Amino acid sequence: MSATVLSASGGEPTDAVRADPASKRDLWIVFWIFPIFFSLFGVIFVLLARVIPPPRPDVTTDQKVQWFAAHATTIQIGFAAVCVVFGGAAIANGYVAYQMKRMSSGSTFAYAYMGSMAVGTLPGLLLVALCFLAATFRPREPRITALLYDLGMLSFNGSLGCFATGYLAFAIAILYDKNQIFPKWLAYVSIWQIVTEVIATQMWVSSAGPYSWNGSIAFWLAVIVFGFWLNCQGIFLKFATDRQPAGTRPVD
Amino acid sequence: MQILAEAEELPKTTNIKTQLVALWTSAVSALILLIAFIAFPGFWPPMSPRLTADEVASFYRDHTTWIRFSMVTFNLCGIMLLPFFCVVVVQMKRMASQSQAFAYCYLSAVVSGATLFALSDVFFAAAAFRPGRDADLVLLLNDLGWIVFIAPVGMILAQNLMLALAVYLDKGPNPVFPQWVGHLSLLTLFAMLPSACAAVMTSGPLAWDGALSFWLRNGAFATFTVVMFFVVRGAIHRQAVVEGVAR
Numbered sequence: 001m002s003a004t005v006l007s008a009s010g011g012e013p014t015d016a017v018r019a020d021p022a023s024k025r026d027l028w029i030v031f032w033i034f035p036i037f038f039s040l041f042g043v044i045f046v047l048l049a050r051v052i053p054p055p056r057p058d059v060t061t062d063q064k065v066q067w068f069a070a071h072a073t074t075i076q077i078g079f080a081a082v083c084v085v086f087g088g089a090a091i092a093n094g095y096v097a098y099q100m101k102r103m104s105s106g107s108t109f110a111y112a113y114m115g116s117m118a119v120g121t122l123p124g125l126l127l128v129a130l131c132f133l134a135a136t137f138r139p140r141e142p143r144i145t146a147l148l149y150d151l152g153m154l155s156f157n158g159s160l161g162c163f164a165t166g167y168l169a170f171a172i173a174i175l176y177d178k179n180q181i182f183p184k185w186l187a188y189v190s191i192w193q194i195v196t197e198v199i200a201t202q203m204w205v206s207s208a209g210p211y212s213w214n215g216s217i218a219f220w221l222a223v224i225v226f227g228f229w230l231n232c233q234g235i236f237l238k239f240a241t242d243r244q245p246a247g248t249r250p251v252d
Numbered sequence: 253m254q255i256l257a258e259a260e261e262l263p264k265t266t267n268i269k270t271q272l273v274a275l276w277t278s279a280v281s282a283l284i285l286l287i288a289f290i291a292f293p294g295f296w297p298p299m300s301p302r303l304t305a306d307e308v309a310s311f312y313r314d315h316t317t318w319i320r321f322s323m324v325t326f327n328l329c330g331i332m333l334l335p336f337f338c339v340v341v342v343q344m345k346r347m348a349s350q351s352q353a354f355a356y357c358y359l360s361a362v363v364s365g366a367t368l369f370a371l372s373d374v375f376f377a378a379a380a381f382r383p384g385r386d387a388d389l390v391l392l393l394n395d396l397g398w399i400v401f402i403a404p405v406g407m408i409l410a411q412n413l414m415l416a417l418a419v420y421l422d423k424g425p426n427p428v429f430p431q432w433v434g435h436l437s438l439l440t441l442f443a444m445l446p447s448a449c450a451a452v453m454t455s456g457p458l459a460w461d462g463a464l465s466f467w468l469r470n471g472a473f474a475t476f477t478v479v480m481f482f483v484v485r486g487a488i489h490r491q492a493v494v495e496g497v498a499r
Binding site for chain 2: 023024025026027029030033076079080081082083084085086087088089090091093094095097098101114115117118119121122126129130133134136137138140141144244247248249250252
């Protein structure tokens with residue numbers, strides 16, 4: 001628009017286009033959705049939906065049916081809530097991609113991050129909710145309920161490539177960046193995230209033990225690395241927001 | 253909109269023209285989707301979640317052709333609404349007094365939300381593919397189709413929240429959208445929110461065939477999309493005038 005004036009901001013080199021007035025209110029609003037969404041995510045998936053810690057893969061059909069019966073109410077409350085709030089994932093990932101666009105390394109991997117995370121939301125977050133909601137919706141033949149149990153857990157813990165691609169995009173963008181939007185060591189943590197996704201491939205062939213979907217290596221090691229990485233990403237997203245000069249936007 | 257003759261060959265005119273093409277592609281698709289919506293026997297009235305497996309299976313056997321027609325049409329044309337929402341992104345990026353963060357978050361939500369619409373018709377159509385399948389399995393596909401179609405509203409809520417905030421904070425002298433678009437966006441958000449309960453309720457207004465989860469939710473989304481068509485067309489026109497492409 002006519003109000004957009006082309007001038008160097010004097011701050012970071014990529015923030016070439018100035019916008020008026022110099023308010024950062026919009027940045028802070030989207031930033032705060034990141035911690036709010038992931039806190040809700042934690043509460044819902046751990047306390048209500050009971051998929052973290054994961055239910056066991058090595059149980060009989062009847063035990064799976066009993067597990068759903070025992071937790072039906074909290075699963076329904078938790079996953080109905082997920083249907084309302086899971087858009088927060090898109091906002092959180094969209095804002096990370098936005099900050100990545102401010103890097104000197106350009107928009108390529110920002111778009112790759114946004115795209116792979118947007119794809120990953122369906123198999124990696126929502127499909128387990130849909131399967132478990134269908135399982136608790138009405139009594140079914142036990143073998144059908146057991147199918148929904150496996151389908152939900154495997155898609156939730158076994159959707160590897162979408163996130164591995166996102167972590168790779170995040171790591172490469174940081175390593176090439178000269179604007180120091182995120183610290184270099186966070187790129188190496190992201191690479192460890194990819195390693196955990198590769199190790200987690202074993203849950204597709206292992207139905208018990210450390211490499212199964214509730215195993216100490218395929219699940220718990222990955223969750224610890226993920227938790228550390230996510231907290232760091234959130235903290236440095238705040239610092240990046242702090243440092244972005246008011247009234248600037250990334251170049252197209 | 254009348255593109256000025258002298259602007260016809262300018263590079264910046266192509267950006268206006270592609271936005272108009274995207275707008276009309278989605279408008280035509282929306283009309284086709286409306287026909288498919290009317291043609292789906294399961295919507296008139298919306299199928300009750302309390303139907304038994306045998307009732308659902310015989311419903312798919314009796315209406316196979318119309319279910320296939322409407323769900324294949326949903327499949328083919330549903331995602332053709334995406335260009336329209338991308339025009340909204342382009343217009344949000346023009347908002348002078350902000351940093352474009354809302355626009356990228358909106359785009360991210362649009363893409364994730366579209367995948368759900370692409371998924372629900374697959375369940376309905378798969379149930380109609382072999383209507384002779386065991387009744388419990390047809391019931392399962394029907395449940396999944398309905399739950400995916402109605403309940404996961406979170407991405408649309410995120411989209412409309414981003415749009416509303418962007419409109420409210422677009423305080424420049426030439427706002428891209430009028431302020432009431434923010435109110436409409438929030439109103440649509442609150443009208444669609446309760447339908448998340450459709451994944452749990454089997455009767456009443458919040459069940460997937462209920463007044464709130466089916467009629468209010470789908471009516472609100474349709475109304476919002478139609479109104480936004482005219483709003484976005486107006487915004488493209490104002491952009492064309494500002495850039496000297498149209499008058």
